Amino acid sequence: MDSRITKLADVLLNYSLNIKKGEKLLIQGGEATLPLVKAVYKRALELGAHPQVDIVVEDLGEYMLKFGSDEQIMYVPESTIKAFESVDAFLTIWGDVNTRFLTNVDPAKLKLRSRGRQELVKIISERMEKKELKWCGTQFPTHANAQEASMSLTEYEDFVYGAGYIDDENPVAKWEKIREEQDRICEYLNNKENLRIVSKDTDISMSIKGRKWINCAGEENFPDGEVFTCPVEDSVNGYIRFSFPGIYAGREIEDIRLEFENGRVVKATAAKGEELLKELLETDEGAKLLGEVAIGTNYGIQAFTKNMLFDEKIGGTVHLAIGRAFPEAGGKNMSTIHWDMLCDMKEEGKIYADGELIYEKGKFLI
Structure with a gap:
């Protein structure tokens, strides 16, 4: 073995x-x-x-x-x-x-x-x-x-x-250090009320007031490397184009574009797999709302492997998930699905918190 x-x-x-x-x-x-x-x-x-x-x-x-x-x-x-x-x-x-x-x-x-x-x-x-x-x-x-x-x-x-840094002499010590670094990011974002994400064919805003940012450092996903929260359910407005294919049950949905008004998806298109995309959005009442907004922080993962366990952690990306929210972050949306989609931020990406530029071209500025 x-x-x-x-x-x-x-x-x-x-x-x-x-x-x-x-x-x-x-x-x-x-x-x-x-x-x-x-x-x-x-x-x-x-x-x-x-x-x-x-x-x-x-x-x-x-x-x-x-x-x-x-x-x-x-x-x-x-x-x-x-x-x-x-x-x-x-x-x-x-x-x-x-x-x-x-x-x-x-x-x-x-x-x-x-x-x-x-x-x-x-x-x-x-x-x-x-x-x-x-x-x-x-x-x-x-x-x-x-x-x-x-x-x-x-x-x-x-x-x-x-x-997962399994090749390190002490993987646990490595993950404990990552946890400390990401704690500082979460503490900063916990004091912010509004988030705006801008990238190619993307300009989407949401309220994060009263929501908690969660530090993902290997406890619930392994490997890990992200910080996330749940947007206020009716606050999401704007549009986003996901740079990478969405993978659901082994099926690829390519060039996904979503538009939101007052928290709900009002328009959804895809170059490939649009039927499945629309089926997923009709799963239940909560499937058209965002359950998560997250920023990938694992810069040791750069290859897209069609596996969201790794892909959503890619340093220099953000991902949004339709469906079920996380109560520990203050999320209230309920759904039987939680489906992540990935947007590259390394070339044109910017993130603003309460109007302040905090992230640019795949890196935190704070």
Whole structure:
């Protein structure tokens, strides 16, 4: 086994999730992620935790969406709900056998699945807000994901572990330093009321009054590197063009352009995948509102890999998410989806806070 796998397992449990003896840990991963699932399970036992595993099989998900009735697609087993009501920590490990296995699934079926998970999403969100549930999501490098990134598996492994500083002698110390630096940015932004983002074909403004900026330094996503908040729901006005393709369930939506009035999307176009874009915006009442505005700060990630875990952290970018907001940031919007879209700021980008230029061409000026 690659020694970086066991090192990553140790960082996830001791830093990201801070697992304690006696805590119940749910580990969820796809069939291609088994090496990391096993390493995490073993380390959890060594720490005195109670791990349990949920392996997600891609073929079964495809069968359900293609052959299941509406009722079956929306059904969430009682055992799944019970698990999320009782575990202390939840680790999601992403890694695909085939990133395109949902490409030909009817978008309406994906929408049904999201609606069916409303109760589960609510349970997870409320428990996380109350600090009753710790969660982290991470990536295991697989052939399929390497292919999506236009890399060999070896190159992609180096990319993934490098983005998390797993090759450092002490990755935890590195992330603690990042947390301190980003704390200063968040403290500054917490005193601001209005945010304006300007870039190519983009000029969008929103109120952030009373909202809290969250420092993302490896606790809930790993790797990490961003600061984010939730805009006041009815305050978003303007337009934005997303520089990179939006990826949803393995499907690409290219050249996304959104216009907002009083918080809601009033116009949405895309050069490719516009039907899916509009389906997503109709998922539920909250899907047309912004749930997040964020600034990527990980300058060690520069390659766009069609994986938002990494892409949204790219230093010199911002991303906005339609749908579910984060209560810990003061967000109130509810939705079963939370979908991030990425805008490059390195050439023409500027960010103003209360009218003051604080960010230009991909770098903070403060």
